[in-house]
Amino acid sequence: MAKDDKLILGGREFTSRFILGSGKYNPELINAAVEHAGTQMITLAVRRANSKGDGNIIEHIPKGVTLLPNTSGARNAEEAVRIARLARELGCGDFVKIEVIHDSKYLLPDNYETIKATEILAKEGFLVMPYMYPDLNAARALKDAGAVSVMPLAAPIGSNKGLATKEFIQILVDEIDLPIIVDAGIGRPSQACEAMEMGAAAIMANTAIATAGDIPAMAGAFKAAIEAGRAAYLSGLGRVVQRGAVASSPLTGFLEE
């Protein structure tokens, strides 16, 4: 793969295209993600960040890994903004993943409130990465509001159902000039690979690895799958770009005659 193939988020460069999610955290998972999946960005639920004992995730995150604090627990834009500011006070850096969830059953994101929060936080200098339901209009609004990426869900969070929203994610990949990071629902490496082949810029996963029988091995499998998908995308699969000269033009050749 091209050496200069970097993921750029808010002007920062990453060589890894795997982001570790935060729902089902434990120290073993973090070590596996960093060592075996090469992850350079780990999300962090602010609501867990200031906890003592095993719950304090910050203590387990190695230096050099970028923190992506999330606003889980927010039910509307206002709460998301407050949690994001709290993350900044806790020294979590400028990135923030907006999660606004107003549904305790499916945990589906509220795009409307997410756009409002993105607008406010981008103005305050946050590098905003919104978790969203893959809707083209909402994605455009998020871009206009100053998001540095868009994070559409592949399937309900924790469901391991794979690319249930595939067609709509493809539309975002094709239409939105921001890195599209597929978040939630990716249950196996093959699904991560497929999303990368489609042109996703990165994959975020958690449950799939956290609940695997062999966590380090699964982390390694995800790394390989994401790299394979990326290489396939760059090599031209899935998009008709620069395929080289066509030998003949049976249908339109007459125009040259």
Next chain:
Amino acid sequence: MEKRTNHMEYMPGMEIIESDIADKVIAAMESYDYTQYKASDVLRALSKESLYPEDFAALLSPAAEPFLEKMAARAREETRKHFGNAVYLFTPIYISNYCENYCIYCGFNCKNKIKRAKLDFEAIEREMAAIAKTGLEEILILTGESRKMSDVKYIGEACRIAHKYFKNVGIEVYPMNTDEYAYLHECGADFVTVFQETYNSDKYEKLHLAGHKRVFPYRINAQERAIRGGMRGVAFAALLGLDDFRKDAFATGMHAYLIQRKYPHAEISFSCPRLRPIVNNDKINPKDVHERQLLQIMCAYRIFMPFAGMTISTRERAEFRDHVIGLAATKISAGVSTGIGEHSNDEAQGDDQFEIADGRNVDEVFARIREMGLQPVMNDYVLV
């Protein structure tokens, strides 16, 4: 004997809200005939990805008992999917055991001759500080149900003190009006637990002989008032063993289900208490709700509402508790005293509500959770 009041009639000062949830819960419970379910109904329910009330009814029926292992496997799968390895720790703190109710199964009932006490704010602070030292970050404040001895202002002040020491503050006190819940929310509480005890109103009437708790409809609508008052989460429970436990468990699940549908943002959780012996009556027991039945109920709740929290009480023995965390339960109490003032004193100032069966301290429970391959979590909450 004094004349008993109409338990379906509101007392002065009790807020009446427009809601059809109570009626729907009672109707569902009354039409629930658990003898009509067959093994095939249970297996069909277990084969579904997302369950309807009818499936939940099958899982609670006697027909499901032979499939308890299958139910446990499905429950564990759902728990892992929604909560991963996390097991949340908390402890209850009893700040007053004065009570105006006469509930014949409860140690705090106003006719029971026990040592009564109410902590002043200084003592509450001392207790909170002592509990916080154990490492806990979540607390559940309980009182006996006396509006006179533990009024809303008193409970509010206790919430403010708790908020200094704990990230997460819940209350399990008498049901109150929406504006009172809003006040306690302002004071730092965000979760409300109300046990309905039994959803059979005739039985309820016979068990709650006097006091404001007698008013059945006011209690059943408490969760809804709490959510309207701004609380983030509400917990539901029937005290298993008081009446027909299958019907009560079905009603509890339906109550939670209907509230979640009406208030999709509300965080839902279940408690699964069984009757326990009390001071001056060691004969009280959970009757036909043996551990097997209790586990069946817990698994049914989990499979029906996989995203809901579930607390396992110290009413159960340590070994049972250790096995149900990660399987169906997501939250476990530790370092528990159901008496008054025992966290910062050698001896309780006021007697216990019931006998506990698991007296382990926080470190012991914490270590055990780890041994089970699970992750003890002290806090997963931010007040916004």
